[in-house]
Amino acid sequence: MPEQHNQTPRSYICANCGGGIRYDISKQQLVCSSCGTPAPFQLNTTPPTEHPYVEQAISASRNVPQAETMEITCQNCGAQVMFSEHQTATSCPMCGSAHVAAAKQAEGLPPDGIIPFKVDQYQAQEAFRKWVRSRWFAPNSLKKSYQEGRLTPVYLPYWTFDAQAQANYQGRGGRVRRVRRGKQSYTTIDWYPVSGTVRESFDDIQICASANAQRKLAAQIQPFGTSHGCLPYDVAYLAGAQAEHYAIDLDEGYIRAQGQMEATLNSAATNQILSRGFQQAHITRLNPSYTHVTYKHVLLPVWLAAFTQGGKSWHYAINGETGKVSGQRPYSAVKIGAVVALIVLLCLLLILLFGENSYAAALADFTTNEFSILSAISPIHQTGGTANGIFWTGPLHG
Protein backbone atom coordinates (compact mmCIF):
# COMPACT_ATOMS: atom_id res chain seq x y z
CA MET A 1 0.00 0.00 0.00
CA PRO A 2 2.58 2.68 0.89
CA GLU A 3 3.78 3.12 -2.70
CA GLN A 4 5.67 6.30 -1.91
CA HIS A 5 8.34 4.33 -0.10
CA ASN A 6 9.28 2.40 -3.24
CA GLN A 7 9.98 5.56 -5.19
CA THR A 8 13.42 7.08 -5.22
CA PRO A 9 13.34 10.03 -2.86
CA ARG A 10 12.64 13.26 -4.69
CA SER A 11 15.07 16.09 -4.29
CA TYR A 12 13.74 19.44 -3.12
CA ILE A 13 17.08 21.07 -3.86
CA CYS A 14 17.60 22.77 -7.24
CA ALA A 15 20.07 20.87 -9.44
CA ASN A 16 21.06 24.13 -11.10
CA CYS A 17 21.85 26.42 -8.16
CA GLY A 18 21.22 24.51 -4.95
CA GLY A 19 18.21 26.68 -4.00
CA GLY A 20 15.03 25.31 -2.41
CA ILE A 21 12.11 24.04 -4.52
CA ARG A 22 8.82 25.82 -3.88
CA TYR A 23 5.37 25.88 -5.39
CA ASP A 24 5.21 28.97 -7.62
CA ILE A 25 1.65 30.31 -7.58
CA SER A 26 1.89 32.42 -10.74
CA LYS A 27 3.43 29.53 -12.72
CA GLN A 28 1.27 26.91 -10.96
CA GLN A 29 4.21 24.55 -10.71
CA LEU A 30 7.17 23.61 -8.53
CA VAL A 31 10.23 25.69 -9.30
CA CYS A 32 13.47 26.73 -7.63
CA SER A 33 12.83 29.77 -5.47
CA SER A 34 16.21 31.29 -6.43
CA CYS A 35 16.70 30.67 -10.17
CA GLY A 36 13.24 29.52 -11.29
CA THR A 37 14.37 26.16 -12.72
CA PRO A 38 11.39 23.76 -12.72
CA ALA A 39 11.56 20.82 -10.29
CA PRO A 40 12.88 17.60 -11.89
CA PHE A 41 9.67 15.72 -11.07
CA GLN A 42 6.07 16.14 -12.24
CA LEU A 43 2.96 16.41 -10.12
CA ASN A 44 -0.03 14.21 -10.88
CA THR A 45 -3.04 16.11 -12.26
CA THR A 46 -5.82 13.48 -12.39
CA PRO A 47 -8.66 14.52 -10.06
CA PRO A 48 -8.70 12.67 -6.72
CA THR A 49 -11.24 9.89 -6.21
CA GLU A 50 -13.75 9.90 -3.39
CA HIS A 51 -14.01 7.07 -0.87
CA PRO A 52 -17.19 5.30 0.19
CA TYR A 53 -18.04 6.38 3.71
CA VAL A 54 -18.06 3.19 5.77
CA GLU A 55 -17.23 3.67 9.41
CA GLN A 56 -15.42 0.34 9.74
CA ALA A 57 -13.07 1.07 6.87
CA ILE A 58 -12.34 4.43 8.38
CA SER A 59 -11.46 3.26 11.88
CA ALA A 60 -9.16 0.64 10.33
CA SER A 61 -7.25 3.24 8.36
CA ARG A 62 -7.05 5.79 11.16
CA ASN A 63 -3.63 6.96 12.35
CA VAL A 64 -1.73 5.99 9.25
CA PRO A 65 1.72 7.58 9.26
CA GLN A 66 1.84 10.16 6.47
CA ALA A 67 4.88 9.77 4.26
CA GLU A 68 7.32 12.71 4.14
CA THR A 69 5.08 14.79 6.39
CA MET A 70 6.03 16.25 9.75
CA GLU A 71 3.80 17.92 12.28
CA ILE A 72 4.06 20.32 15.18
CA THR A 73 1.44 21.15 17.80
CA CYS A 74 1.02 24.79 18.77
CA GLN A 75 0.94 25.23 22.53
CA ASN A 76 -0.80 28.58 22.17
CA CYS A 77 -3.78 27.87 19.89
CA GLY A 78 -3.70 24.08 19.80
CA ALA A 79 -3.47 23.83 16.01
CA GLN A 80 -1.57 20.88 14.60
CA VAL A 81 0.45 22.05 11.66
CA MET A 82 1.80 19.78 8.94
CA PHE A 83 4.74 20.56 6.75
CA SER A 84 7.05 18.78 4.35
CA GLU A 85 9.93 16.91 6.01
CA HIS A 86 12.22 18.93 3.73
CA GLN A 87 11.46 22.13 5.55
CA THR A 88 11.35 23.14 9.19
CA ALA A 89 8.59 24.89 11.07
CA THR A 90 9.42 26.89 14.16
CA SER A 91 6.28 28.97 14.54
CA CYS A 92 2.56 28.42 14.21
CA PRO A 93 1.14 29.91 10.99
CA MET A 94 -2.31 30.13 12.59
CA CYS A 95 -1.45 32.40 15.51
CA GLY A 96 2.21 33.29 15.01
CA SER A 97 3.25 31.73 18.32
CA ALA A 98 6.75 30.26 18.55
CA HIS A 99 5.66 27.95 21.37
CA VAL A 100 5.40 24.74 19.44
CA ALA A 101 6.05 21.14 20.48
CA ALA A 102 8.94 19.28 18.83
CA ALA A 103 8.16 18.02 15.34
CA LYS A 104 7.04 14.42 14.86
CA GLN A 105 5.83 12.45 11.88
CA ALA A 106 2.25 13.34 10.97
CA GLU A 107 -0.41 10.67 11.43
CA GLY A 108 -4.05 10.37 10.46
CA LEU A 109 -6.04 10.09 7.28
CA PRO A 110 -3.81 11.53 4.58
CA PRO A 111 -5.34 14.20 2.31
CA ASP A 112 -6.80 13.00 -1.00
CA GLY A 113 -6.83 16.28 -2.81
CA ILE A 114 -5.62 19.84 -2.73
CA ILE A 115 -6.50 23.08 -4.45
CA PRO A 116 -3.15 24.82 -4.97
CA PHE A 117 -2.97 28.56 -4.31
CA LYS A 118 -4.19 30.67 -7.24
CA VAL A 119 -4.08 34.04 -5.46
CA ASP A 120 -0.46 35.02 -4.87
CA GLN A 121 0.87 37.15 -2.04
CA TYR A 122 0.60 40.39 -4.00
CA GLN A 123 -3.02 39.71 -5.03
CA ALA A 124 -3.89 38.68 -1.48
CA GLN A 125 -2.42 41.95 -0.17
CA GLU A 126 -4.44 43.92 -2.73
CA ALA A 127 -7.65 42.12 -1.76
CA PHE A 128 -6.93 42.75 1.91
CA ARG A 129 -6.08 46.42 1.26
CA LYS A 130 -9.39 46.99 -0.56
CA TRP A 131 -11.29 45.22 2.19
CA VAL A 132 -9.70 47.35 4.94
CA ARG A 133 -10.23 50.59 3.01
CA SER A 134 -13.92 49.87 2.62
CA ARG A 135 -14.28 49.48 6.40
CA TRP A 136 -15.41 52.56 8.28
CA PHE A 137 -13.97 53.21 11.69
CA ALA A 138 -11.01 50.89 11.18
CA PRO A 139 -7.96 52.23 13.00
CA ASN A 140 -5.16 53.52 10.77
CA SER A 141 -2.75 50.98 12.22
CA LEU A 142 -4.91 48.23 10.71
CA LYS A 143 -4.76 49.98 7.39
CA LYS A 144 -0.99 49.94 7.63
CA SER A 145 -0.74 46.30 8.58
CA TYR A 146 -1.46 44.97 5.11
CA GLN A 147 1.67 46.65 3.86
CA GLU A 148 3.82 44.74 6.27
CA GLY A 149 3.51 41.45 4.44
CA ARG A 150 2.17 39.49 7.37
CA LEU A 151 0.09 37.21 5.21
CA THR A 152 0.85 33.53 5.65
CA PRO A 153 -0.16 30.84 3.16
CA VAL A 154 -1.85 27.93 4.93
CA TYR A 155 -3.82 24.97 3.65
CA LEU A 156 -6.90 24.36 5.80
CA PRO A 157 -8.31 20.83 6.16
CA TYR A 158 -11.79 20.10 4.81
CA TRP A 159 -14.01 17.07 4.43
CA THR A 160 -16.32 16.97 1.45
CA PHE A 161 -19.31 14.64 1.29
CA ASP A 162 -21.55 13.44 -1.53
CA ALA A 163 -24.80 11.60 -0.79
CA GLN A 164 -28.19 10.62 -2.10
CA ALA A 165 -30.71 11.56 0.54
CA GLN A 166 -34.34 10.68 0.99
CA ALA A 167 -36.73 11.57 3.78
CA ASN A 168 -40.26 10.55 4.65
CA TYR A 169 -41.97 13.27 6.55
CA GLN A 170 -45.17 13.99 8.43
CA GLY A 171 -46.52 17.40 9.15
CA ARG A 172 -49.41 19.81 8.88
CA GLY A 173 -50.54 22.04 6.09
CA GLY A 174 -52.52 25.14 6.96
CA ARG A 175 -55.20 26.88 4.90
CA VAL A 176 -56.06 30.43 5.80
CA ARG A 177 -59.77 31.15 5.84
CA ARG A 178 -61.69 34.36 6.40
CA VAL A 179 -64.58 34.01 8.81
CA ARG A 180 -67.46 36.45 9.27
CA ARG A 181 -69.38 36.49 12.47
CA GLY A 182 -72.01 39.21 12.56
CA LYS A 183 -70.24 42.44 11.69
CA GLN A 184 -66.79 41.18 12.57
CA SER A 185 -64.49 39.28 10.27
CA TYR A 186 -61.30 37.51 11.20
CA THR A 187 -58.95 34.89 9.76
CA THR A 188 -58.50 31.37 10.95
CA ILE A 189 -56.17 28.58 9.86
CA ASP A 190 -57.46 25.09 9.19
CA TRP A 191 -54.76 22.47 9.67
CA TYR A 192 -54.68 19.22 7.72
CA PRO A 193 -52.32 16.28 8.27
CA VAL A 194 -49.87 15.87 5.39
CA SER A 195 -47.06 13.48 4.63
CA GLY A 196 -44.72 12.80 1.76
CA THR A 197 -41.24 11.93 0.58
CA VAL A 198 -38.49 14.26 -0.61
CA ARG A 199 -35.23 13.39 -2.34
CA GLU A 200 -32.09 15.45 -2.77
CA SER A 201 -28.68 14.65 -4.15
CA PHE A 202 -25.69 16.36 -2.59
CA ASP A 203 -22.35 17.02 -4.21
CA ASP A 204 -19.36 18.17 -2.19
CA ILE A 205 -20.82 19.49 1.04
CA GLN A 206 -17.80 21.35 2.43
CA ILE A 207 -17.10 20.83 6.11
CA CYS A 208 -14.19 22.78 7.51
CA ALA A 209 -12.18 20.51 9.80
CA SER A 210 -10.03 23.32 11.15
CA ALA A 211 -9.71 24.35 14.79
CA ASN A 212 -12.37 26.67 16.18
CA ALA A 213 -10.98 30.12 15.48
CA GLN A 214 -10.16 29.37 11.85
CA ARG A 215 -13.52 27.68 11.21
CA LYS A 216 -15.52 30.87 11.67
CA LEU A 217 -13.29 32.79 9.30
CA ALA A 218 -13.27 29.96 6.78
CA ALA A 219 -17.08 29.76 6.73
CA GLN A 220 -17.13 33.33 5.45
CA ILE A 221 -14.73 32.81 2.56
CA GLN A 222 -16.38 29.67 1.22
CA PRO A 223 -17.11 28.18 -1.22
CA PHE A 224 -14.06 26.58 -2.75
CA GLY A 225 -14.24 24.80 -6.10
CA THR A 226 -13.71 21.34 -4.60
CA SER A 227 -15.82 19.52 -7.20
CA HIS A 228 -13.78 20.74 -10.18
CA GLY A 229 -10.57 22.41 -8.94
CA CYS A 230 -9.01 19.62 -6.86
CA LEU A 231 -5.72 17.97 -7.75
CA PRO A 232 -4.37 14.85 -6.09
CA TYR A 233 -2.57 15.67 -2.87
CA ASP A 234 1.19 15.63 -2.96
CA VAL A 235 3.39 16.62 -0.04
CA ALA A 236 5.38 18.74 -2.53
CA TYR A 237 2.64 21.40 -2.32
CA LEU A 238 3.72 21.95 1.28
CA ALA A 239 7.09 23.23 0.02
CA GLY A 240 6.55 26.93 0.70
CA ALA A 241 3.31 26.61 2.66
CA GLN A 242 2.04 24.69 5.65
CA ALA A 243 -1.13 22.76 6.25
CA GLU A 244 -3.31 22.42 9.30
CA HIS A 245 -4.05 18.88 10.42
CA TYR A 246 -7.80 18.27 10.83
CA ALA A 247 -9.15 19.08 14.30
CA ILE A 248 -12.57 17.60 13.47
CA ASP A 249 -12.29 13.95 12.48
CA LEU A 250 -14.16 12.28 9.64
CA ASP A 251 -17.02 10.91 11.74
CA GLU A 252 -17.62 14.27 13.40
CA GLY A 253 -17.41 15.86 9.95
CA TYR A 254 -20.06 13.47 8.67
CA ILE A 255 -22.37 14.35 11.58
CA ARG A 256 -22.05 18.02 10.62
CA ALA A 257 -22.70 17.20 6.96
CA GLN A 258 -25.83 15.29 7.98
CA GLY A 259 -27.00 18.37 9.87
CA GLN A 260 -26.71 20.44 6.67
CA MET A 261 -28.44 17.79 4.57
CA GLU A 262 -31.28 17.48 7.08
CA ALA A 263 -31.85 21.23 6.98
CA THR A 264 -32.07 21.08 3.17
CA LEU A 265 -34.49 18.13 3.30
CA ASN A 266 -36.59 19.95 5.85
CA SER A 267 -36.99 22.99 3.63
CA ALA A 268 -37.69 20.73 0.62
CA ALA A 269 -40.51 19.10 2.62
CA THR A 270 -41.85 22.51 3.63
CA ASN A 271 -41.86 23.62 -0.02
CA GLN A 272 -43.60 20.41 -1.05
CA ILE A 273 -46.43 21.06 1.43
CA LEU A 274 -46.77 24.66 0.24
CA SER A 275 -46.90 23.47 -3.37
CA ARG A 276 -50.04 21.49 -2.54
CA GLY A 277 -52.11 24.62 -2.04
CA PHE A 278 -51.39 25.27 1.63
CA GLN A 279 -50.33 28.68 2.89
CA GLN A 280 -48.65 27.34 6.01
CA ALA A 281 -46.47 24.31 6.55
CA HIS A 282 -45.18 22.66 9.66
CA ILE A 283 -43.00 19.53 9.72
CA THR A 284 -43.49 17.33 12.77
CA ARG A 285 -41.38 14.33 11.76
CA LEU A 286 -38.58 13.87 9.25
CA ASN A 287 -36.81 10.52 8.78
CA PRO A 288 -33.80 11.08 6.56
CA SER A 289 -31.76 8.24 5.12
CA TYR A 290 -28.55 8.54 3.16
CA THR A 291 -27.07 6.24 0.54
CA HIS A 292 -24.04 6.35 -1.77
CA VAL A 293 -22.18 8.45 0.78
CA THR A 294 -18.66 9.26 -0.33
CA TYR A 295 -16.08 11.58 1.11
CA LYS A 296 -12.71 13.07 0.40
CA HIS A 297 -10.19 14.85 2.57
CA VAL A 298 -8.90 18.00 0.91
CA LEU A 299 -6.56 20.85 1.74
CA LEU A 300 -7.78 24.28 0.67
CA PRO A 301 -5.65 27.40 0.23
CA VAL A 302 -6.08 30.34 2.59
CA TRP A 303 -3.95 33.40 3.29
CA LEU A 304 -4.06 34.16 6.99
CA ALA A 305 -3.20 37.50 8.50
CA ALA A 306 -2.89 38.25 12.16
CA PHE A 307 -2.69 41.75 13.50
CA THR A 308 -2.04 42.71 17.10
CA GLN A 309 -3.34 45.85 18.69
CA GLY A 310 -3.96 46.68 22.30
CA GLY A 311 -2.67 43.29 23.40
CA LYS A 312 -5.38 41.55 21.40
CA SER A 313 -4.90 39.80 18.11
CA TRP A 314 -7.25 39.99 15.18
CA HIS A 315 -7.44 37.41 12.47
CA TYR A 316 -8.20 37.64 8.79
CA ALA A 317 -8.53 35.07 6.08
CA ILE A 318 -8.38 35.43 2.32
CA ASN A 319 -9.58 32.64 0.06
CA GLY A 320 -6.45 31.52 -1.83
CA GLU A 321 -8.58 30.43 -4.78
CA THR A 322 -11.03 33.34 -5.18
CA GLY A 323 -9.56 36.23 -3.16
CA LYS A 324 -12.64 36.64 -0.92
CA VAL A 325 -11.75 38.28 2.42
CA SER A 326 -13.23 37.80 5.89
CA GLY A 327 -12.19 38.93 9.30
CA GLN A 328 -12.88 40.29 12.69
CA ARG A 329 -12.26 43.97 12.93
CA PRO A 330 -11.26 46.40 15.58
CA TYR A 331 -12.99 49.78 15.70
CA SER A 332 -11.16 53.00 16.24
CA ALA A 333 -12.54 54.77 19.33
CA VAL A 334 -11.04 58.02 18.09
CA LYS A 335 -12.92 57.84 14.80
CA ILE A 336 -16.22 56.83 16.42
CA GLY A 337 -15.76 59.62 18.99
CA ALA A 338 -15.19 62.15 16.22
CA VAL A 339 -18.38 61.14 14.42
CA VAL A 340 -20.46 61.23 17.61
CA ALA A 341 -19.05 64.66 18.47
CA LEU A 342 -19.90 65.90 14.99
CA ILE A 343 -23.50 64.71 15.32
CA VAL A 344 -23.89 66.37 18.72
CA LEU A 345 -22.56 69.60 17.23
CA LEU A 346 -25.03 69.38 14.35
CA CYS A 347 -27.90 68.88 16.80
CA LEU A 348 -26.85 71.94 18.78
CA LEU A 349 -26.59 73.92 15.57
CA LEU A 350 -30.11 72.90 14.56
CA ILE A 351 -31.49 73.99 17.93
CA LEU A 352 -29.81 77.36 17.57
CA LEU A 353 -31.06 77.83 14.03
CA PHE A 354 -34.62 76.58 14.23
CA GLY A 355 -35.61 76.68 17.86
CA GLU A 356 -37.05 73.90 19.96
CA ASN A 357 -39.99 72.78 17.82
CA SER A 358 -38.01 71.83 14.78
CA TYR A 359 -35.33 70.42 17.08
CA ALA A 360 -37.76 67.67 18.06
CA ALA A 361 -38.27 66.67 14.44
CA ALA A 362 -34.56 66.86 13.71
CA LEU A 363 -33.78 64.76 16.77
CA ALA A 364 -36.26 62.10 15.65
CA ASP A 365 -34.45 61.94 12.34
CA PHE A 366 -31.05 61.74 13.89
CA THR A 367 -32.04 59.11 16.39
CA THR A 368 -33.16 56.78 13.62
CA ASN A 369 -29.91 57.29 11.77
CA GLU A 370 -27.84 57.01 14.87
CA PHE A 371 -29.51 53.81 15.89
CA SER A 372 -28.39 52.12 12.72
CA ILE A 373 -24.81 53.23 13.30
CA LEU A 374 -24.86 52.27 16.97
CA SER A 375 -26.45 48.91 16.34
CA ALA A 376 -23.72 48.21 13.82
CA ILE A 377 -21.19 48.99 16.50
CA SER A 378 -22.78 47.30 19.51
CA PRO A 379 -22.40 45.15 21.48
CA ILE A 380 -19.24 46.85 22.61
CA HIS A 381 -17.31 44.51 24.87
CA GLN A 382 -14.77 46.41 26.84
CA THR A 383 -12.26 43.64 27.15
CA GLY A 384 -9.20 45.56 28.17
CA GLY A 385 -8.77 46.90 24.69
CA THR A 386 -10.53 50.19 25.40
CA ALA A 387 -7.50 51.80 26.95
CA ASN A 388 -5.82 51.44 23.60
CA GLY A 389 -8.80 52.77 21.74
CA ILE A 390 -10.07 49.46 20.37
CA PHE A 391 -13.60 48.19 20.54
CA TRP A 392 -14.48 44.76 19.38
CA THR A 393 -17.65 43.46 17.83
CA GLY A 394 -18.36 40.17 16.22
CA PRO A 395 -16.83 39.28 12.86
CA LEU A 396 -18.43 41.13 9.97
CA HIS A 397 -19.05 39.61 6.62
CA GLY A 398 -16.58 40.61 3.99
Ligand SMILES: [Zn+2]
Ligand atom coordinates in the same frame (compact mmCIF):
# COMPACT_ATOMS: atom_id res chain seq x y z
ZN1 LIG B 1 17.91 27.10 -8.74
Ligand SMILES: [Zn+2]
Ligand atom coordinates in the same frame (compact mmCIF):
# COMPACT_ATOMS: atom_id res chain seq x y z
ZN1 LIG C 1 -0.94 28.55 17.11
